[in-house]
Amino acid sequence: MINKIKAVLVLYGKEVLKSEEFANAFKQTHHACSTVADHSLGVAVIAIAISMFLIHIHVKIELRYVVIAALCHDLGIIGRYEKYKNNIECCKRHPVDSVDVYRKIFGESNERIEDSIRNHMWPLTPVPPRYIEGVILTIADKVSATMEKIGVAPMRKLELAPIRFA
Numbered sequence: 001m002i003n004k005i006k007a008v009l010v011l012y013g014k015e016v017l018k019s020e021e022f023a024n025a026f027k028q029t030h031h032a033c034s035t036v037a038d039h040s041l042g043v044a045v046i047a048i049a050i051s052m053f054l055i056h057i058h059v060k061i062e063l064r065y066v067v068i069a070a071l072c073h074d075l076g077i078i079g080r081y082e083k084y085k086n087n088i089e090c091c092k093r094h095p096v097d098s099v100d101v102y103r104k105i106f107g108e109s110n111e112r113i114e115d116s117i118r119n120h121m122w123p124l125t126p127v128p129p130r131y132i133e134g135v136i137l138t139i140a141d142k143v144s145a146t147m148e149k150i151g152v153a154p155m156r157k158l159e160l161a162p163i164r165f166a
């Protein structure tokens with residue numbers, strides 16, 4: 001199963017994984033023991049696993065959107081200590097800034113991907129995600145962040161480091 005998850009991650013995530021923004025995300029720590037990029041990879045892996053299960057039971061999901069939204073969802077947080085006054089402003093603003101990073105990497109807009117990124121902090125921000133891809137991202141983000149906080153970084157377990165350079 002993990003090889004299938006890795007294949008999906010590279011297939012749909014290659015534009016993000018190769019981007020300068022994602023390379024910079026390895027330089028900023030996140031959730032105490034991770035980096036923004038390692039966290040994003042962890043979220044993507046968990047989101048793909050959830051999606052594969054739901055697709056198996058015939059839930060209609062755009063897997064490509066799940067992968068792109070997961071990899072981009074926190075890229076707007078890069079430079080947080082210079083950009084935001086405090087954690088509350090960071091919580092509200094970084095999803096919106098992450099949408100801008102998504103548009104910069106892809107040069108296009110996509111309502112489902114952007115809504116998923118914009119509302120991934122729900123329920124800490126007031127608007128819930130409108131699409132299934134966003135619901136999956138919201139859950140995967142909390143699972144990965146909690147695992148990182150208790151010292152179980154999913155990326156170290158899954159040996160996904162080579163994907164950084166795909």
Ligand SMILES: [Fe+2]
Nearest residue numbers: 073074120121
């Ligand atoms: Fe976030």
Ligand SMILES: [Fe+2]
Nearest residue numbers: 039073074141
């Ligand atoms: Fe996150």
